[in-house]
Amino acid sequence: MPVTKHLRESTFWYYLGHRVWDDVTGQIAEAVIPMNVRAREEGIPVVWKLDRAVPWAAVCRVYVLSKQHFADATQAQFRSLRRGCSASIQPRGFFDQALKRVLGNINEPALPNREPIDSLADTFAAASMNYTIPDRVAESIHPSVLEWIVADQVIHTAALLAVTPEEHFWDECTSEYGRRRPGWIRRTFSNAATWLFGR
Numbered sequence: 671m672p673v674t675k676h677l678r679e680s681t682f683w684y685y686l687g688h689r690v691w692d693d694v695t696g697q698i699a700e701a702v703i704p705m706n707v708r709a710r711e712e713g714i715p716v717v718w719k720l721d722r723a724v725p726w727a728a729v730c731r732v733y734v735l736s737k738q739h740f741a742d743a744t745q746a747q748f749r750s751l752r753r754g755c756s757a758s759i760q761p762r763g764f765f766d767q768a769l770k771r772v773l774g775n776i777n778e779p780a781l782p783n784r785e786p787i788d789s790l791a792d793t794f795a796a797a798s799m800n801y802t803i804p805d806r807v808a809e810s811i812h813p814s815v816l817e818w819i820v821a822d823q824v825i826h827t828a829a830l831l832a833v834t835p836e837e838h839f840w841d842e843c844t845s846e847y848g849r850r851r852p853g854w855i856r857r858t859f860s861n862a863a864t865w866l867f868g869r
Contacts, residue, residue, distance in 0.1 A: 676847060677740055678747055681862045683754025685847050687732065688867070691759060693839065694727045694832075695720075701727070701832035705795070708824040714815060715803045722798040723832065728759050729768040730790045730833035737786070739840055771797065780820045791829035795819045 676682040702718045709716050732755050736743070743751065756765040775793045776786045784792070796819050801808035808815075819825055851857065852865050 676844060676851070677743070678750055679857070680750040680754035680757075681851075681857060681866070682844075682847055683751045684758050684862055685754075685850075685866050686735070686843050687728070687755040687758030687765075689839070689843050690728050690731050690735075690835070691724070693836065694724050694731065698723050698727055698832060701828040704828045705825055708822065708828075712818070712822070714818060715801055715808070715811075716799045716815060717802055718795075718799055722800065723794075725759060725761070725764055726768060726794050726798040727832040729755075729765055729772060730794050731835045732759070732765075733769065733772050733790065734787070734833065735835055735840055768797070780816075787830065787833070788826070790833045791826055792820050794833050795825055795829040 698720060702720065702723050705718050709718075732751075736751060740747070740751070752766060752769070756763070759765045772790065772793055776789045779789045780792050781788075796816055799819070847866075850866055852860075856865060
């Protein structure tokens with residue numbers, strides 16, 4: 671069956687969301703560590719922790735994959751994407767909220783002539799950080815911190831690494847989903863986790 675058939679199924683996006691989450695969990699330290707080192711070097715009172723970095727990177731990677739392979743999606747197909755990924759990327763309700771922020775930042779980039787992938791990196795870096803100072807102090811310096819995040823090349827390079835899927839991820843994911851995918855009755859009336867992950 672052609673891969674395009676899978677894209678209409680929320681179970682495909684449920685599977686892809688899990689695979690993206692697992693990949694990000696294993697790789698995110700490569701991005702977060704240099705970002706935290708850079709912030710300490712520059713005396714910027716922020717830190718990136720895994721509990722925020724993983725879900726934000728996962729949403730950004732899903733967006734990249736969808737634009738690369740699903741750019742002409744119908745509304746119904748896009749709903750399948752949202753339904754499937756919302757069930758696999760936690761916390762509950764996070765995917766839809768984060769995706770809206772991603773789309774908004776791409777439509778209104780932080781800098782002129784910013785490419786979509788750069789806006790994704792900006793979104794990840796800004797949204798997944800935590801301040802290490804009291805909220806009232808953080809609020810007063812927030813605009814300047816955001817400017818630093820967007821302009822600093824070390825932060826941007828690391829953020830690009832966080833939001834970029836591995837080269838062969840899509841092909842591997844679609845191939846494996848096709849191998850595990852049962853007939854319509856089982857897909858429709860059984861728990862997808864049982865045939866996708868053996869749970």
